[in-house]
Amino acid sequence: MNTAPRRILLKLSGEALMGDLDSGIDPTILKRVATEILEVRALGVQVALVIGGGNLFRGATLAAAGMDRVRGDQMGMLATVMNALAMQDQLEQLGGSCRVLPALAIAQVGEAYSAHQARRYLEQGEVVICAAGTGNPFFTTDTAASLRAVELQADLLLKATKVDGIYTADPKKHPTAVRYEQLSFDEAIAKQLGVMDLTAMVMCRDNQLPLRVFDMFAAGALHAIVRGEPVGTLVEV
Numbered sequence: 033m034n035t036a037p038r039r040i041l042l043k044l045s046g047e048a049l050m051g052d053l054d055s056g057i058d059p060t061i062l063k064r065v066a067t068e069i070l071e072v073r074a075l076g077v078q079v080a081l082v083i084g085g086g087n088l089f090r091g092a093t094l095a096a097a098g099m100d101r102v103r104g105d106q107m108g109m110l111a112t113v114m115n116a117l118a119m120q121d122q123l124e125q126l127g128g129s130c131r132v133l134p135a136l137a138i139a140q141v142g143e144a145y146s147a148h149q150a151r152r153y154l155e156q157g158e159v160v161i162c163a164a165g166t167g168n169p170f171f172t173t174d175t176a177a178s179l180r181a182v183e184l185q186a187d188l189l190l191k192a193t194k195v196d197g198i199y200t201a202d203p204k205k206h207p208t209a210v211r212y213e214q215l216s217f218d219e220a221i222a223k224q225l226g227v228m229d230l231t232a233m234v235m236c237r238d239n240q241l242p243l244r245v246f247d248m249f250a251a252g253a254l255h256a257i258v259r260g261e262p263v264g265t266l267v268e269v
């Protein structure tokens with residue numbers, strides 16, 4: 033897709049927000065990402081966000097250490113809410129307007145997520161952060177991002193992560209792996225190209241939602257993508 037999208041859903045990994053720290057959020061990265069989000073907003077692109085929680089807690093890691101998985105996933109989802117609040121605060125400090133809509137009931141923190149309400153806020157020009165993943169354990173924020181993107185009728189799902197696209201194999205383990213510019217969901221699924229979880233890939237494929245995977249640390253990448261430049265890897269049906 034080379035035309036500028038009207039509405040995007042941007043998925044940011046929690047881990048990428050921590051930069052070189054061991055956990056938590058690097059304020060410099062948060063500010064840079066928030067600035068780029070407001071730049072594309074200023075171009076008229078509607079922006080919904082899903083932020084991961086891996087910089088704070090992951091249910092599977094907590095379960096491996098002996099915790100009940102459902103409770104661990106609840107902690108993971110609450111971690112995504114904390115990241116969402118940090119991003120909301122940063123966006124507002126930069127003059128943006130932002131709603132946090134959690135999928136778990138935390139009324140004092142944000143209005144319960146509803147697709148129709150989220151679409152209304154997007155149309156009013158607000159950045160909408162869909163927090164707490166899907167609200168259900170055993171899912172990931174990648175899956176939450178694909179679900180919310182479909183519900184919110186986004187034209188494009190963007191996964192901002194630690195690598196600059198999808199490779200023939202994990203580039204961190206296979207330095208000779210080659211990056212795809214474009215591929216189909218069926219190919220990504222069949223070859224088990226691990227950058228996005230399978231449930232999320234299938235959700236995108238079955239709803240004809242294009243996905244672009246790109247490097248969250250590359251300055252200006254988001255802006256370039258909404259201008260229609262071929263940054264990272266595009267996955268389509």
Ligand SMILES: Nc1ncnc2c1ncn2[C@@H]1O[C@H](COP(=O)(O)OP(=O)(O)O)[C@@H](O)[C@H]1O
Pocket residue numbers: 044045046047048084086174192193194195197198199200201202203204224225226227228
């Ligand atoms: N074929 C592949 N192409 C690109 N990255 C891959 C691939 N297979 C595995 N990966 C790994 O997937 C990671 C991104 O996935 P993940 O850690 O789930 O992202 P996030 O935390 O951003 O949701 C990258 O850091 C990369 O090492």
Ligand SMILES: O=c1ccn([C@@H]2O[C@H](COP(=O)(O)OP(=O)(O)O)[C@@H](O)[C@H]2O)c(=O)[nH]1
Pocket residue numbers: 044045046047083084085086087089090091092104105106107108109111112164165166167168169170171172173174176
């Ligand atoms: O719908 C969801 C989304 C997330 N999580 C939990 O929240 C954690 C943080 O999300 P994720 O690992 O996807 O974050 P990221 O890797 O993107 O930082 C996960 O490990 C899960 O424990 C969940 O239970 N249900």
